[in-house]
Amino acid sequence: MKGNDIQTAIREGKTALGIELGSTRIKAVLVDEDHNPIASGSHDWENKYENGVWTYSIPDIWRGVQDSYQKMAKEVKETYGETLTTIGAICFSAMMHGYMAFDKEGEILVPFRTWRNTMTGEASQKLTDIFSYHIPQRWSIAHLYQAILNKEDHVSAIDYLITLEGYVHWKLTGKRVLGIGDCAGMFPVDSTTKDYYERMVEQFDSLIEPEGLPWKLRDIMPKVLTAGEEAGTLTEEGATLLDVSGNLKAGIPLCPPEGDAGTGMTATNSVARRTGNVSAGTSVFAMVVLEKELSKVYEEIDLVTTPAGDSVAMVHCNNCTSDLNAWVSLFEEFAEAMGMKTDKNTLFSTLYQKALEGDKDGGGLLSYGYLSGEHITHFEEGRPLFVRTPNSRFNLANFMRVHLYTALGALKVGMEILYEEGVKLDVLLGHGGLFKTKGVGQSIMAAAMNVPVSVMETAGEGGAWGAALLASYMIRKDEGETLDHYLAQKVFHGETGTVIKPDAQDEAGFNVFMERYKAGLSIERAALDYMK
Numbered sequence: 001m002k003g004n005d006i007q008t009a010i011r012e013g014k015t016a017l018g019i020e021l022g023s024t025r026i027k028a029v030l031v032d033e034d035h036n037p038i039a040s041g042s043h044d045w046e047n048k049y050e051n052g053v054w055t056y057s058i059p060d061i062w063r064g065v066q067d068s069y070q071k072m073a074k075e076v077k078e079t080y081g082e083t084l085t086t087i088g089a090i091c092f093s094a095m096m097h098g099y100m101a102f103d104k105e106g107e108i109l110v111p112f113r114t115w116r117n118t119m120t121g122e123a124s125q126k127l128t129d130i131f132s133y134h135i136p137q138r139w140s141i142a143h144l145y146q147a148i149l150n151k152e153d154h155v156s157a158i159d160y161l162i163t164l165e166g167y168v169h170w171k172l173t174g175k176r177v178l179g180i181g182d183c184a185g186m187f188p189v190d191s192t193t194k195d196y197y198e199r200m201v202e203q204f205d206s207l208i209e210p211e212g213l214p215w216k217l218r219d220i221m222p223k224v225l226t227a228g229e230e231a232g233t234l235t236e237e238g239a240t241l242l243d244v245s246g247n248l249k250a251g252i253p254l255c256p257p258e259g260d261a262g263t264g265m266t267a268t269n270s271v272a273r274r275t276g277n278v279s280a281g282t283s284v285f286a287m288v289v290l291e292k293e294l295s296k297v298y299e300e301i302d303l304v305t306t307p308a309g310d311s312v313a314m315v316h317c318n319n320c321t322s323d324l325n326a327w328v329s330l331f332e333e334f335a336e337a338m339g340m341k342t343d344k345n346t347l348f349s350t351l352y353q354k355a356l357e358g359d360k361d362g363g364g365l366l367s368y369g370y371l372s373g374e375h376i377t378h379f380e381e382g383r384p385l386f387v388r389t390p391n392s393r394f395n396l397a398n399f400m401r402v403h404l405y406t407a408l409g410a411l412k413v414g415m416e417i418l419y420e421e422g423v424k425l426d427v428l429l430g431h432g433g434l435f436k437t438k439g440v441g442q443s444i445m446a447a448a449m450n451v452p453v454s455v456m457e458t459a460g461e462g463g464a465w466g467a468a469l470l471a472s473y474m475i476r477k478d479e480g481e482t483l484d485h486y487l488a489q490k491v492f493h494g495e496t497g498t499v500i501k502p503d504a505q506d507e508a509g510f511n512v513f514m515e516r517y518k519a520g521l522s523i524e525r526a527a528l529d530y531m532k
Helices: 003-012 060-081 122-129 140-149 153-157 164-173 198-211 235-244 259-266 324-336 344-355 397-405 411-421 440-449 458-475 481-494 506-517 521-530
Strands: 018-019 025-031 038-045 048-050 053-055 089-094 099-101 161-162 177-179 223-225 275-280 284-289 301-306 311-317 366-368 384-387 428-429 451-454 499-501
Touching: 003 060, 003 481, 018 060, 018 164, 018 259, 018 451, 018 458, 025 060, 025 458, 038 060, 038 458, 060 164, 060 235, 089 458, 099 164, 122 140, 122 198, 153 164, 161 164, 164 177, 164 235, 164 481, 177 451, 223 451, 259 275, 259 284, 259 311, 259 451, 259 458, 259 506, 275 440, 311 411, 311 451, 324 344, 324 397, 344 440, 366 506, 397 440, 397 506, 411 506, 428 440, 428 481, 440 451, 440 499, 440 506, 458 481, 506 521
Parallel strands: 018 089, 177 223, 275 428, 428 451
Antiparallel strands: 018 025, 025 038, 048 053, 099 161, 275 284, 284 311, 301 311, 366 384, 451 499
């Protein structure tokens, strides 16, 4: 769209806004009628480890949401000369899963327990056995049942249990709803009925009946909605809460809030069967849309859905680039000590490119970037660890290569299960911080996953852009038009992005590294046992 057309779209509310609360950044992206980003704003934040819990505070949530919105609105004013007063539709997204429990007054009962926590092992195993359905530790229902098993006082006072983006949506609209993709990260969802599995709901209610709690599960859970459904409008109080300047008007429609996995699928046009996407940043997860159900329950594989409710196998790993980023920061500190000026992007690009010069197997080096526990390899806690032998080829290129390799080690373990199940992928679409340096993370991912990896230019805006697309879909779809058709025909128009196929030598080298990675898990276990 031309400048004048964009100004008119802003003035008349022919736009869509996506705001995503990621692990380290909250981002707002405003798009025009052609789905092109026209303004954005972001706010950096970090989780805190307090009293044994990874958490974010409620004030930090709202400071971040408000700041990202204000920066986006400021860009609208400075670029187009328009004050943002209305928007066509809004969608919120955030880190999936976790535990936010509220009382009848809308006050949080215990600090937000994020996806990163691995404190629900007992509940996870018991529910998996009862349901005959894998319940990961980070799912809301595992947190809830663990709190019940622990006899936590707050449980009887729960009035609403929700995830992060659903919480923000609730406070802005008054609606207790959530998109099906993240509902499937709270409690198992039936892709046929597009609702929670009723059998399992009844099983859970029967399980906790002896506790004499004043609620049943459906009383405290959000209503399940699919992409395209209406999910409420911005209230007067919500408009003031979102836009502290007071310029934004109430009445703007919101679509179902979705988890970052769902918005990542949307942003990469991977909601159709035989497609998959991988998000690689603080955590890493792959989402593969299934053609048929898996043959059995796997504790390494989560079963969730697309925003439209189709079955998806999810391989989720808690650790990816955090330890790698810490090493890059160490190199930055060294550069500064030597009196050298360098910006972070240049430093990342230089070090990532250096990795491509390394030995295909990483020179015999070994690393585990486990800042937190890793359920796929059965660790309740993590200890970042770097190991080498006297015969290892220890140089900068191998050091960087092995840290890129190990960022994908746990993911590879999970994906091997899907390949053994006969799951087929034509292409894996990548997004997230690992892919910022052109070609490096992409080629490593292709070798690790044994499948071509595509990265689109548009995916640089990430899940916030995907959220904006879901908002656009709600207000612009044709009667009966499916999400996958809307994305393919009206957003991506056949765009495939830049595709890198697996290199045979890289693939062989990564496989050698994986043998070392699996064999060395006992070393990581020892580090955990003796480094308390």
